[in-house]
Amino acid sequence: MKLKTYLWTFPAWLQTIVESFLMDKKLTWRIFTVLDGLIVFESGENMRTLVDYPIFSNLFLVLKTFQRPKGSADMFMQVVVKGYDVVKPAIVSKDMKTFRIIHSSQNQLASIPDKMHRKLEKLIERVTRLQTNRSLPDTEFWFIRRSEKIGYFVQRLNTHKSKSNKLQRGELAKSITYAMCYIAGGLNDKVIADPFFGRGGLAKTMTRFRRPARVYVSDIDKNLVAQFSSSYQSVKKHVADATNLDFIKEASVDAVVTDPPWWLFEAIDDIKSFYENMLQEIIRILSKKWVAVLLIGAREEFESVVASIGVLTNERVADILVSGKKASIYLLKRG
Numbered sequence: 439m440k441l442k443t444y445l446w447t448f449p450a451w452l453q454t455i456v457e458s459f460l461m462d463k464k465l466t467w468r469i470f471t472v473l474d475g476l477i478v479f480e481s482g483e484n485m486r487t488l489v490d491y492p493i494f495s496n497l498f499l500v501l502k503t504f505q506r507p508k509g510s511a512d513m514f515m516q517v518v519v520k521g522y523d524v525v526k527p528a529i530v531s532k533d534m535k536t537f538r539i540i541h542s543s544q545n546q547l548a549s550i551p552d553k554m555h556r557k558l559e560k561l562i563e564r565v566t567r568l569q570t571n572r573s574l575p576d577t578e579f580w581f582i583r584r585s586e587k588i589g590y591f592v593q594r595l596n597t598h599k600s601k602s603n604k605l606q607r608g609e610l611a612k613s614i615t616y617a618m619c620y621i622a623g624g625l626n627d628k629v630i631a632d633p634f635f636g637r638g639g640l641a642k643t644m645t646r647f648r649r650p651a652r653v654y655v656s657d658i659d660k661n662l663v664a665q666f667s668s669s670y671q672s673v674k675k676h677v678a679d680a681t682n683l684d685f686i687k688e689a690s691v692d693a694v695v696t697d698p699p700w701w702l703f704e705a706i707d708d709i710k711s712f713y714e715n716m717l718q719e720i721i722r723i724l725s726k727k728w729v730a731v732l733l734i735g736a737r738e739e740f741e742s743v744v745a746s747i748g749v750l751t752n753e754r755v756a757d758i759l760v761s762g763k764k765a766s767i768y769l770l771k772r773g
């Protein structure tokens with residue numbers, strides 16, 4: 439088994455999920471460094487399998503680590519130009535033909551001095567046979583310099599072509615759907631419902647990484663329901679209003695994991711009564727030992743409705759940004 443060193447960056451809200459995800463891994467992953475929003479680990483797992491994993495939207499192969507990098511950007515990069523004593527870059531797929539170089543200093547994108555930029559591009563072209571493309575490349579080489587006095591020269595492995603980054607319009611990012619399923623806990627052999635399933639982002643993640651006994655997916659939009667197909671036998675799809683899920687028996691569902699409409703974009707006159715009707719229906723279908731994980735846009739309105747219903751305990755697990763808009767992931771349990 440050939441071990442490689444990877445660097446993974448993620449938004450701050452994912453930190454606790456990332457740490458427990460790595461601990462849970464049965465595969466031997468050795469963690470070297472944990473910084474704010476960044477983990478360096480070693481793994482012998484197939485690189486393509488890792489790249490397509492939904493939680494990795496920013497996974498890099500470490501080509502060189504710099505302890506206490508000093509001086510200007512030029513001096514930092516000079517080390518690479520000098521001997522190219524670094525790990526060989528990876529060609530993750532045959533379609534990988536182009537690259538660009540990025541410089542990140544203390545979590546901010548930074549410029550690269552012109553002459554150095556060209557020198558590095560020529561060097562990488564020679565070593566990898568890839569071509570420079572500064573606008574839409576297939577891979578990127580990053581110089582990352584952190585305030586914790588450590589630096590990395592890395593190659594980005596996820597690109598716009600990676601499965602983990604491919605989404606249909608309106609579909610929730612895979613790292614978010616994965617995190618929501620993770621927060622819901624053990625979903626194997628459970629009955630799950632997503633009553634606002636849209637393009638099916640959550641259902642795809644549930645059935646790819648868990649083995650639920652049954653997944654009820656429904657949406658009010660009949661075209662979306664017609665378009666969705668799943669090879670997972672236990673997925674049952676319906677056209678339905680989430681405030682009236684009469685095809686699901688009372689107390690027959692173990693977990694609801696869902697992403698209700700965002701209010702801002704959809705025409706809902708009274709968001710509070712919409713949330714109330716939705717929650718009453720969720721409470722009706724859920725069994726006694728249940729959880730619900732919801733991604734909510736209108737936080738204040740939602741929290742006041744949950745408080746007024748009273749039968750729920752409500753934990754705001756994470757505040758996140760979805761397409762630049764603020765949202766929160768909530769975990770609800772019977773109070």
Ligand SMILES: C[S@@+](CC[C@H](N)C(=O)[O-])C[C@H]1O[C@@H](n2cnc3c(N)ncnc32)[C@H](O)[C@@H]1O
Nearest residue numbers: 609610634636637638639658659679680697699
């Ligand atoms: C934020 S989107 C869900 C996106 C989904 N998570 C995905 O990955 O594609 C919300 C969905 O709720 C649906 N919707 C809106 N009002 C609804 C209602 N009353 N009942 C059921 N679905 C509804 C919309 O058609 C939309 O597909």
